[in-house]
Structure formats: C-alpha cells, structure tokens
Amino acid sequence: MAYQFAKIAVKIGSNVLTRKDGTLDITRMSALVDQVAELHKAGIEVILISSGAVASGRSEIRASKKLDSVDQRQLFSAVGQAKLINRYYELFREHKIHVGQVLTTKENFGTRRHYLNQKNCMMVMLQNGVIPIVNENDTISVTELMFTDNDELSGLIASMMDAQALIILSNIDGIYNGSPSDPETFVISEVEHGKDLSDYIQTEKSGFGRGGMITKTNIARKVADEGITVIIANGKRDNILVDLLKKPETTVCTRFIPSTQEVSSVKKWIAHSEGFAKGELHINEQASHVLNSDQAVSILPVGITEIVGEFEKDDIVRIIDCHGKQIGVGKTSFDSEEAREMIGKHGLKPIVHYDYLYIE
Numbered sequence: 001m002a003y004q005f006a007k008i009a010v011k012i013g014s015n016v017l018t019r020k021d022g023t024l025d026i027t028r029m030s031a032l033v034d035q036v037a038e039l040h041k042a043g044i045e046v047i048l049i050s051s052g053a054v055a056s057g058r059s060e061i062r063a064s065k066k067l068d069s070v071d072q073r074q075l076f077s078a079v080g081q082a083k084l085i086n087r088y089y090e091l092f093r094e095h096k097i098h099v100g101q102v103l104t105t106k107e108n109f110g111t112r113r114h115y116l117n118q119k120n121c122m123m124v125m126l127q128n129g130v131i132p133i134v135n136e137n138d139t140i141s142v143t144e145l146m147f148t149d150n151d152e153l154s155g156l157i158a159s160m161m162d163a164q165a166l167i168i169l170s171n172i173d174g175i176y177n178g179s180p181s182d183p184e185t186f187v188i189s190e191v192e193h194g195k196d197l198s199d200y201i202q203t204e205k206s207g208f209g210r211g212g213m214i215t216k217t218n219i220a221r222k223v224a225d226e227g228i229t230v231i232i233a234n235g236k237r238d239n240i241l242v243d244l245l246k247k248p249e250t251t252v253c254t255r256f257i258p259s260t261q262e263v264s265s266v267k268k269w270i271a272h273s274e275g276f277a278k279g280e281l282h283i284n285e286q287a288s289h290v291l292n293s294d295q296a297v298s299i300l301p302v303g304i305t306e307i308v309g310e311f312e313k314d315d316i317v318r319i320i321d322c323h324g325k326q327i328g329v330g331k332t333s334f335d336s337e338e339a340r341e342m343i344g345k346h347g348l349k350p351i352v353h354y355d356y357l358y359i360e
C-alpha cells in the first residue's frame with residue numbers, strides 16, 4: 001500500500017518514553033522502533049527527534065548532594081542520553097537498520113553556514129540509509145540560547161530537511177477543545193490555516209515534558225505555514241505511526257493543514273531564527289499595512305521609523321509594526337549604522353529584501 005508521505009520527521013516526547021515512575025519504557029520504545037522500521041523498509045525517509053535523555057538519566061543515578069536545576073540537567077542528560085541512544089541502537093539493530101546520533105544546540109542553527117552544515121550531516125545519513133536520531137545537547141545548552149523544548153527543535157529539523165510531515169508524539173491524542181480532563185471536550189481533528197487555538201490550551205504540562213501544548217501549537221502553526229503537514233498524536237497508542245500514515249481518516253490526532261504556498265529554503269531558515277535576532281526595525285503604519293497583506297514586498301528605508309540595537313549586515317532582525325507588535329523576522333542587507341542613516345529616505349535599496357523576510 002502506498003503511504004501518504006515520502007519523508008517525515010517524528011518527534012517523540014519524554015512522556016511517551018517514560019513510565020510514571022520516571023524509568024525508560026523499553027516496551028514502548030521497542031514498539032515505536034518496530035513502526036519506524038516498517039516505514040523505513042517501505043521506503044519512507046524518517047528523521048527521529050527523541051526526548052528522554054534527562055528522564056532516563058534521572059532514573060539511572062542518584063546525585064550525592066542536592067543539585068541546582070542546571071547541574072541536574074547536565075548530569076542526568078549526560079548519563080541518560082548514552083542510555084537512550086544505546087537502546088535505540090540495539091532495537092534498530094534487530095531490524096538491521098543503522099542509526100546515528102545527532103546532538104545539537106540552538107547555536108548550530110544561528111548562521112546560514114552552520115544551518116547548512118547541520119542539514120548536510122543529516123542528508124548524508126539519509127542517503128546512506130541511516131536514521132538520524134536527534135536531541136538537543138542538554139549537557140551544554142544551559143544558557144538562554146536553549147530550545148524552548150524539543151518541539152521547537154523538531155520544527156526546525158522538519159523544515160530544514162524538507163520533510164513532508166512532522167509527527168509530534170505526546171502522551172495525549174491531540175489538541176482538545178478545552179481541558180483534556182473534561183469529559184465534554186474532544187480532540188480537534190483539523191486545524192485550518194490561521195485558526196486561533198489559544199482559548200483551548202491549558203498551561204499544564206505532562207510530568208516530564210518541558211514546553212507543554214502551547215509550544216506544540218505555535219510550532220505546528222509555523223511549520224504548517226511552510227507547507228509541511230503537522231500531526232499531534234498519542235505515542236502511547238499501539239501502532240500509531242503506521243496508522244497515521246496508512247489510515248489517516250480513522251486515526252485520532254490533530255492535523256494542521258499545510259499552506260499550499262511554496263516557501264524557499266532561506267525563508268524557512270529565517271522563520272526559525274527569531275532567537276538569534278540582533279536588533280529591531282520599527283516600521284510605520286503604511287508599511288505595517290502592506291506587510292500584513294498578501295503582497296510580496298520588501299522593507300524599504302522610507303517605511304522605517306526607528307532602528308533598535310546594533311547589528312551587522314546579514315544579521316537577523318525583528319520587524320516591529322506601528323503598534324509595537326512583532327510581525328516577523330528578516331535578514332538585513334545593511335548594518336545598523338548604515339541603516340540608521342537611511343531611515344525615512346526615498347529611492348534606496350530595501351533594508352530587508354522580500355526573499356529574506358518572514359512575516360508571521
């Protein structure tokens with residue numbers, strides 16, 4: 001039977017891989033590996049983004065004295081990641097499938113050169129039949145330059161690798177239209193472009209998760225806008241991955257409908273680069289209006305009212321509209337000093353060209 005997608009990214013949350021007592025759920029891991037193996041053998045390219053390092057480390061060792069949260073994360077992830085990848089290696093080996101570990105940090109996506117380097121690493125793995133198993137390198141990403149959680153990382157990877165779908169597996173069937181514990185609520189099966197879900201999402205998180213449903217929803221929307229189908233489903237359900245691909249109509253999940261507009265590779269990178277922004281371009285009312293419409297426009301000096309921060313040419317900057325709201329990010333063609341001199345002037349080159357502009 002033909003599958004719906006040829007290349008997918010699958011994110012497995014900590015809660016899918018851990019039991020209530022915090023130990024690694026090997027039975028669940030093994031079941032998921034069997035499904036990934038089935039897809040791989042059917043010719044689908046799969047990139048795994050797996051959480052679980054901290055949770056598996058926590059169940060492995062007891063610290064000799066009370067540790068602060070950074071020390072805990074470093075200690076548990078160092079021990080837990082080794083255990084996690086070792087398990088994956090053994091489980092995939094039974095299917096005669098090679099896997100490779102990709103540990104990364106947010107900084108590895110900061111410049112276009114770093115970004116392409118990461119991409120190349122995973123492309124060459126896929127070309128050689130190796131399944132990349134990606135996680136944040138929690139041992140060193142302890143500063144403000146840390147991913148919100150692996151949902152953010154998985155969105156970046158799906159976009160970077162030009163996956164057709166991103167499947168986020170959590171411990172819940174999808175996004176509920178209210179509190180998941182309320183029997184009156186149900187799973188929203190499809191989310192159309194631009195639909196606001198903020199009223200439904202509770203701030204609660206599952207026992208071992210980091211970001212909760214809010215980050216999942218924000219990431220899902222951004223990735224779907226880039227033309228990638230995003231599915232949030234329950235990784236604890238038997239055969240979920242295969243069912244999602246083979247029986248999409250009857251398998252419970254939340255599916256974000258992808259945009260049909262093509263997005264260039266550079267724009268995809270910029271869309272996920274907000275965390276690296278060095279400064280801000282404030283724009284006037286007219287510029288805010290055209291940028292919020294569907295027109296393909298660049299940011300010209302004439303529409304800029306203020307430039308905040310110091311940046312170099314090619315740095316990422318935030319675009320702030322006339323109400324002070326961030327509406328996007330872009331790669332600037334001038335440094336901040338040159339750009340300040342151009343403010344309000346007619347007939348000059350764009351400060352951010354349309355090709356390097358991402359409007360949210």
Ligand SMILES: Nc1ncnc2c1ncn2[C@@H]1O[C@H](COP(=O)(O)OP(=O)(O)O)[C@@H](O)[C@H]1O
Nearest residue numbers: 013014015170175176200202205206209212213
């Ligand atoms: N409207 C909602 N629908 C579904 N889950 C929600 C909703 N609001 C909050 N949540 C919570 O989000 C949790 C999943 O996010 P998270 O804890 O980050 O999981 P993971 O570890 O898989 O990334 C759910 O277990 C649930 O408690």
Ligand SMILES: N[C@@H](CCC(=O)OP(=O)(O)O)C(=O)O
Nearest residue numbers: 014051052053054149150210
């Ligand atoms: N890198 C961390 C993942 C933390 C995280 O984002 O967890 P989750 O919200 O379950 O995806 C780990 O492996 O423990």
